[in-house]
Amino acid sequence: MAEYRIEELARVSGSSVRNIRVYQDRGLLPPPFRQGRTAIYTDAHLARLRLVTNMLGRGYAFAQIAEMLAAWESGRSLADVLGMEEAMGTPWTTELPTPITVRQLRQMFGSQLTPANTRKALELGLLRRAGLGFVAPSPRLLEAGHELVKLGVPLGEALTLADEMQREVDHVASLLVGLIRRYVLDPKGDDWLPKGDEVPYYADVLRRLPPVVISALTAAVARSTARVLPDMVGDRLEALLRSSR
Structure with a gap:
C-alpha cells in the first residue's frame, strides 16, 4: 500500500493541499494516519479524493456527497471500506508525475513552445503549473510529443x-x-x-x-x-x- 504526505497526495491526485484540507474539514476525506508528527495518506485516501473530486465535478454539493458516502459506509467495517477504496485507488500505471522546468521544455520543443501551445497543453492536462515551472502528469506522453516534434510534426498539431x-x-x-x-x-x-x-x-x-x-x-x-x-x-x-x- 502506497503512502503519501499531503503534498505528494495533492501532486498524484491533481488536487491541491488546500482542497485536501477543506475536504477533511467537511468530513469527506478521512484523517491521515500518524507516524510521529508526520501525517500519512494511503491509496484509500487517494481513491476517496478522486471520488469526491469527480462528484463535485458532476455538480453535487458537499452535504450531498457526505450523505451518500455515509450511506455507503453504514453497516460496513472500516476494513471493508478501506479495502474497497484501496482497490479503487490502485494506480493504473507505474508512471509518476514529473516536475519539469521551462528551460527543459524549451530544450525539448525550442521556438515551438509558444504561449498558445503552452496554454493548450495546460488545457489538455498534459502539463500542470507548479510554482515557476510545471509538472508533466504523464512523462511518456510528453516524450511521445517530443519525438513527434523531432520527426517534424508541428507541436500545435501534436497537441x-x-x-x-x-x-x-x-x-x-x-x-x-x-x-x-x-x-x-x-x-x-x-x-x-x-x-x-x-x-x-x-x-x-x-x-x-x-x-x-x-x-x-x-x-x-x-x-x-x-x-x-x-x-x-x-x-x-x-x-x-x-x-x-
Whole structure:
C-alpha cells in the first residue's frame, strides 16, 4: 500500500493541499494516519479524493456527497471500506508525475513552445503549473510529443492529436469498463456499490480490472498500427511507381 504526505497526495491526485484540507474539514476525506508528527495518506485516501473530486465535478454539493458516502459506509467495517477504496485507488500505471522546468521544455520543443501551445497543453492536462515551472502528469506522453516534434510534426498539431486521441481512448475505455459494470458490478440495476459480504469480491474485481483494460487497449493499438503503417508505405510506393513511369 502506497503512502503519501499531503503534498505528494495533492501532486498524484491533481488536487491541491488546500482542497485536501477543506475536504477533511467537511468530513469527506478521512484523517491521515500518524507516524510521529508526520501525517500519512494511503491509496484509500487517494481513491476517496478522486471520488469526491469527480462528484463535485458532476455538480453535487458537499452535504450531498457526505450523505451518500455515509450511506455507503453504514453497516460496513472500516476494513471493508478501506479495502474497497484501496482497490479503487490502485494506480493504473507505474508512471509518476514529473516536475519539469521551462528551460527543459524549451530544450525539448525550442521556438515551438509558444504561449498558445503552452496554454493548450495546460488545457489538455498534459502539463500542470507548479510554482515557476510545471509538472508533466504523464512523462511518456510528453516524450511521445517530443519525438513527434523531432520527426517534424508541428507541436500545435501534436497537441491537437493528443486531444483527439484522448477522446477516442476515453470512449473505448468507457466501453470496456461499461461491460464490467453491466455484467459484473451491477447486473441487477444502477446501484453498483457493494453490500455486506460482497465487498471483498468487488475489491478483487477492481484490482483485476486495470491490467485487463490496459492489455486490451494495447493489443488493439498494436493491431491497428500493424494495419495502418503498411497501407501508408504502400501508398507511398505506389505514388513513386507512378511518378517513375
